Amino acid sequence: MSLDRTKPLLLPLALVLAFELWARLTHLQSDSLAPPSAILAALATALADLSIPIATRDTLFAAFAGLSIGSAIGLALGIAFGISRPLDRLMEVTVEAIRPIPSIALLPIALIALGFGYRMEIVIVAFACVWPMLIMTRSAVRSIEPRLMEVSRALRLSAPQRIAKIVIPAALPRIFVAFRLSAGIALIVAVTVEIAINPIGLGAGIMLAQQALRADLMLAYLVWIGAIGYALNMLLIAAQRRLFGRAALAGDHP
Amino acid sequence: MKRTAILWRLASALVAAGFIAAWQLVANLKLVSPVFLPGPDRAWAALVRGFSAASIAGIALGALIGSSRMMRAYVAPSLEFLRPLPVSAIIPVAIAMLGLTQGMALFVIAFGAIWPIMLATVHGFAAVEPRLYEVARSLQMSRTAIIAKIALPSALPDILAGMRLSLTVALILSVVCEILAGLDGLGHWVLLSARAFRSADLFAGVILLGATGYLTSIAMSLVEQRLLAWQTAAR
Numbered sequence: 444m445s446l447d448r449t450k451p452l453l454l455p456l457a458l459v460l461a462f463e464l465w466a467r468l469t470h471l472q473s474d475s476l477a478p479p480s481a482i483l484a485a486l487a488t489a490l491a492d493l494s495i496p497i498a499t500r501d502t503l504f505a506a507f508a509g510l511s512i513g514s515a516i517g518l519a520l521g522i523a524f525g526i527s528r529p530l531d532r533l534m535e536v537t538v539e540a541i542r543p544i545p546s547i548a549l550l551p552i553a554l555i556a557l558g559f560g561y562r563m564e565i566v567i568v569a570f571a572c573v574w575p576m577l578i579m580t581r582s583a584v585r586s587i588e589p590r591l592m593e594v595s596r597a598l599r600l601s602a603p604q605r606i607a608k609i610v611i612p613a614a615l616p617r618i619f620v621a622f623r624l625s626a627g628i629a630l631i632v633a634v635t636v637e638i639a640i641n642p643i644g645l646g647a648g649i650m651l652a653q654q655a656l657r658a659d660l661m662l663a664y665l666v667w668i669g670a671i672g673y674a675l676n677m678l679l680i681a682a683q684r685r686l687f688g689r690a691a692l693a694g695d696h697p
Numbered sequence: 698m699k700r701t702a703i704l705w706r707l708a709s710a711l712v713a714a715g716f717i718a719a720w721q722l723v724a725n726l727k728l729v730s731p732v733f734l735p736g737p738d739r740a741w742a743a744l745v746r747g748f749s750a751a752s753i754a755g756i757a758l759g760a761l762i763g764s765s766r767m768m769r770a771y772v773a774p775s776l777e778f779l780r781p782l783p784v785s786a787i788i789p790v791a792i793a794m795l796g797l798t799q800g801m802a803l804f805v806i807a808f809g810a811i812w813p814i815m816l817a818t819v820h821g822f823a824a825v826e827p828r829l830y831e832v833a834r835s836l837q838m839s840r841t842a843i844i845a846k847i848a849l850p851s852a853l854p855d856i857l858a859g860m861r862l863s864l865t866v867a868l869i870l871s872v873v874c875e876i877l878a879g880l881d882g883l884g885h886w887v888l889l890s891a892r893a894f895r896s897a898d899l900f901a902g903v904i905l906l907g908a909t910g911y912l913t914s915i916a917m918s919l920v921e922q923r924l925l926a927w928q929t930a931a932r
Binding site: 453534646649665 | 705706708709710712713716770771772773774775778779780781782783784785786787788789790792793794865868869872873876877883884887888890891892894896899900902903904906907908909910911914
């Protein structure tokens with residue numbers, strides 16, 4: 444059992460050690476690589492002088508604000524499209540025409556309209572989060588057991604009651620899966636926007652480190668961003684297991 | 698039945714046209730400029746080359762890792778750890794290593810596109826019906842034959858789903874690379890238009906990017922239908 448636990452760790456550890464050794468032996472001087480010990484030291488310094496924590500706060504704030512706006516819109520549209528077949532068909536071309544626009548392509552538009560800062564980043568993240576939410580909520584609502592809808596009709600529930608008491612509870616596990624996907628996308632898009640253009644947050648930090656030719660700090664940011672992505676993913680998967688158990692796994696893509 | 702479907706399509710297109718008309722009214726400016734794009738072809742080259750390199754390498758590595766239990770135990774967890782990494786974070790590192798060049802864009806696109814494909818391949822290989830392996834063993838097939846005749850075809854749906862995902866990633870990354878590195882291409886064009894406040898050109902560029910995304914996704918589903926025809930027929 445303990446061997447099975449350690450197996451996954453062997454490869455990364457061996458790689459890190461080999462890299463450290465190689466860097467020490469060749470007295471590595473480079474603008475793009477740094478030995479792992481230097482990366483850790485840079486990470487510790489940046490954590491201590493609060494530059495990484497502040498950047499993390501900025502990035503996560505923008506990502507979560509965009510995520511909540513985007514997923515609320517996506518959820519509302521998804522439920523409406525899922526319930527009303529004619530509405531869905533009428534909106535089909537519009538949705539299919541807007542959806543494939545890469546979210547980053549909106550960046551210059553957002554830049555003109557909103558300037559640098561949180562607002563522009565939040566808008567782009569929200570745009571990116573609407574679509575997975577919309578598509579998966581729509582299919583979740585549509586695949587609700589028809590008898591449940593018949594029950595609601597027999598009970599003469601009004602439309603809002605029907606949505607609150609039948610549709611949302613029945614579709615919730617799959618909606619949460621969509622939310623998990625969107626959260627991953629939100630983080631990616633937020634970092635990408637910052638790297639491309641927006642001068643706040645982790646992405647801007649890593650760009651700055653690169654432009655200052657601080658390879659150790661740049662790689663420290665990279666490691667930190669990876670750790671945050673991993674932690675977020677783990678947290679959401681744990682929440683999903685906790686809240687829905689196996690019910691959520693049914694609609695999940697592996 | 699067919700006719701109603703077509704009618705709904707038409708109605709849907711009309712609604713889209715309505716939105717565009719409304720937008721025209723609101724925006725109060727001429728939308729699509731006929732003057733187009735200095736050199737999107739070169740940017741396309743990076744996208745296509747990066748994506749195909751990533752597909753080949755991703756499928757090969759995924760097959761290697763997925764077909765051996767030992768590799769799966771040792772390597773797969775590290776890959777899982779790398780999956781949630783926002784791939785665009787690799788761009789500064791790539792710039793530091795390769796400079797502001799086409800090679801950098803190629804590297805970033807390939808790097809970003811390889812993960813979904815590779816992980817999907819590993820997963821597809823791991824999920825092959827065990828009885829098929831038993832059949833292969835009783836037929837005394839060699840390992841390469843098993844991979845080519847059994848594992849790859851049954852992992853194909855997963856692989857294609859992975860490719861679809863990474864195509865979107867590749868498109869986004871190529872736009873970001875162009876914006877950052879000033880390489881010729883739609884991304885750069887759009888940014889230049891924005892800086893010059895030529896909103897008509899800007900929207901034209903964005904619409905064209907959307908069309909590119911749409912066309913690639915249509916092409917992908919055509920390939921999918923073609924390659925998976927045997928599977929739907931079997932069901």
